[in-house]
Amino acid sequence: MSQDDEKRLVDMMADMNEEEALALARAMLERGFSPLRVLELCREAMDLVGKRFEKGEYFLPELILAGEMLEQVGAMAKPLIRTAPGAAPQTLGRVLIGTVHGDLHDIGKNIVTFMLDINSFEVKDIGIDVPVEKFIEVIREFKPQVLGLSGFLTLAFESMKETIAAIEAAGLRGDMKIMIGGGQVDERVRAYTGADAFGNNAMAAVALCRNWTGG
C-alpha cells in the first residue's frame, strides 16, 4: 500500500464513489494497513465532504451517505484495532438530544444524532415528546456537555423555553451548553427560549458541539 492508495481512498469517499471506496478500504485492511490510519483517512474525507457542504456543493444526502461509508469502514476496521490503552477511539464529548414535549417530529433529530455519532460524539437520543422531567432525570445520569432540543412545530418553542427554565431551576445548567434546532428556529427563537445557540442543519449542530467541547 502506498500514499497513492491513501489519497485515492480519501478522494473516492469525498467524491461519493461508494463502492470503490469501500472496496479499497477493505483491500487496504486485508493487506495489513493500519486500521487506525484507515479510519483517520475516512475522517479526512468526511472533513472534505463537510467543507463541500458548507460551500453549497454538497447537500444532506452526501453528508449522510459519507457518514454511512464511514460507519461501514468502521465496522471493518474496529475489530482489527487492538484494545491496548490509547488505541480505542476517543469521544469528543457527550450530547443528549430529544424532541421537546408536545412535538412528535424526529427526522431532523435523527439526522443530527447520526452526524454527531459519526463525528465521534457520544450521543444519547431520548426520543420524541420528551417531558421536562425526563430531560432533567437523564441530564443527572448522563451528565452531557451539550443538550440538543429539537422541535418542528411552533408549539415547540414554548416547550423549549419551559424545558430550559426547568433545567436552570434544577441547578443543572452549569457549564452545559444548550442548542436548539428544527422547523423555523432562528435567533429570535433562540433568545426567546434561552438556549445558547441554534442550528439550521446537522453540520451546524456538529460545529457547535465541536466548538463547545474543543473537539
Next chain:
Amino acid sequence: MTDISQAWRPNIIGDRINPGFKSTLALLDTGDVAGMQALAVRQVETGATALDFTIGPRAREQPEVLAEWIRVVQAAVSVPLCFDYLDIPVLDVCLRTYDQDKALGRLPIINSLAETRWELMSLYELRPFRVMLMASERMEDGAGRPNRSSAEISATAKRAARRLVRDFGLALDDIIIDVSVSAVIVDTTGLNRAALDAIREIGTDPDLKGIHVSGGITNIGQQMPAKAGDGSDLKRQLECAFITLAAPLGLDTVLATPWHGLYALPEGNFVLETFRRILELKGSDALREVRKLYRKQA
C-alpha cells in the same frame, strides 16, 4: 406544461404571512402596515382562497399586536384567515378578533388540530371555525404517536373527522385533512409515498365524501439546491411533481405561495420521473436517487 388550474382548481391557502419568510419578518419588525396589506392582496390576486396567518412567538406576549395585525390584514382582503397557532390563549385572541363579516361571512380556519391537541376544540364554544386536521400523528394508549403508514394516516383522519362531526356538528366540508408532505431530502422512510396513498384512501372513502385534503407542499423542496440537474427550478418542480401525482387522488387544497404557480408536469419530465423513483425507495437508496435530482446531467 399544462396549467393544472385548467382542470384542477385547488383551494390555495397563501403561506406568506409567516415570519419564517425574511421579507415578512421585516414587515412585522418595522410595523409596515402598507407592506403587509400589499402582501395579503398579492396572495389573493394570485389565487389564494384563504391566508395562513402567524406573526410567530411574539403573539403570545403581545396579544394586542397580534390583534392589530389581524385587523390590518382583514382591512385589505376578504378571504378567510387560517390561524397558524397551536396554543389556546393565542388562538383565543385570533378568534375573538376575526371579523367574519369582512370575510364575507366565511369561517376562520384553525391550523392545526390533531388528536394529540384535541383541547383546541374547547375554543369552539367561543365561535365556530373550520379546522385543518393534522393526520400525521395520533393518540394511542394515552400517548402521542407519529403516523408512518398510509393506513395510520387515513385511519386517524377518519376517526378524528367522525369525532368532529359527531361532537361538534362540523360539516365534512369544514374539515381539511393535512396529510403532511415531507422534505424529499430527508424522506428515507417512505413518508411521501404514505402521504400519497393516504390521499387516495381518504379520497375514495364514501364516508368522507366532501372532506378536503391538503398538504404543505413548500416543505417538499426544503434544503434542496435551487437548480435541478436539467437546469430547471428544482423546488418549484418538486412541488409540481407532488401535485401532479396527488391531485388526481383527491388533493384539493394546498398551503403554498400562490404566485409560484401550480402546474402539472408532463410525462417524461426529469424531476417528475426521478421523484416517482424516489417514492419507491427507502433508506440510502432513496438518498442516492435524490442526488440524481440535482447532479449535472452527462
